[in-house]
Amino acid sequence: MKDRAAHVCMDGRHTGVLREIGSKVRFQSAADWLADPTAIPISLTPPLRAEPYDCVGLHTFFENLLPKGWLLELATKKLKIAKDDAFGLLLVTCADCVGAVTTSAFRHKPFAINRQNLSHANMGPRHLKATPKEPMLISFYNRCTFSLGGFILISNSR
Numbered sequence: 219m220k221d222r223a224a225h226v227c228m229d230g231r232h233t234g235v236l237r238e239i240g241s242k243v244r245f246q247s248a249a250d251w252l253a254d255p256t257a258i259p260i261s262l263t264p265p266l267r268a269e270p271y272d273c274v275g276l277h278t279f280f281e282n283l284l285p286k287g288w289l290l291e292l293a294t295k296k297l298k299i300a301k302d303d304a305f306g307l308l309l310v311t312c313a314d315c316v317g318a319v320t321t322s323a324f325r326h327k328p329f330a331i332n333r334q335n336l337s338h339a340n341m342g343p344r345h346l347k348a349t350p351k352e353p354m355l356i357s358f359y360n361r362c363t364f365s366l367g368g369f370i371l372i373s374n375s376r
């Protein structure tokens with residue numbers, strides 16, 4: 219089995235690493251996140267603690283970030299990933315999730331997120347042209363997207 223891992227971010231800040239270890243998945247909070255007095259857990263479980271949080275399979279919180287229904291069909295077909303490969307799906311589809319938590323493959327640095335509120339007045343054709351042609355940032359470098367939280371420019375901070 220491949221050694222697979224993902225950065226986990228909340229509101230664009232690195233909170234920890236999710237790592238696949240055999241049939242288990244481990245979440246390890248980042249030391250700088252734990253040292254921040256304003257840090258909060260990404261969910262009720264895993265808790266905010268220095269010790270790793272192990273789970274058999276993908277933790278329910280992360281499982282719920284995955285695409286479902288027609289979006290799952292599209293993602294597995296386009297990306298050639300098995301529907302039962304939850305960790306693999308997380309690595310490639312959860313860079314653009316609804317909500318504050320995102321993930322990115324460990325081989326990449328965490329995404330820098332630049333949130334911009336757009337009004338009808340300053341929303342122009344260049345913003346619309348910049349949106350992904352396909353959902354879930356399947357090709358995610360130098361892309362932007364519209365979400366419930368507004369216009370988000372996602373770039374890889376290499």
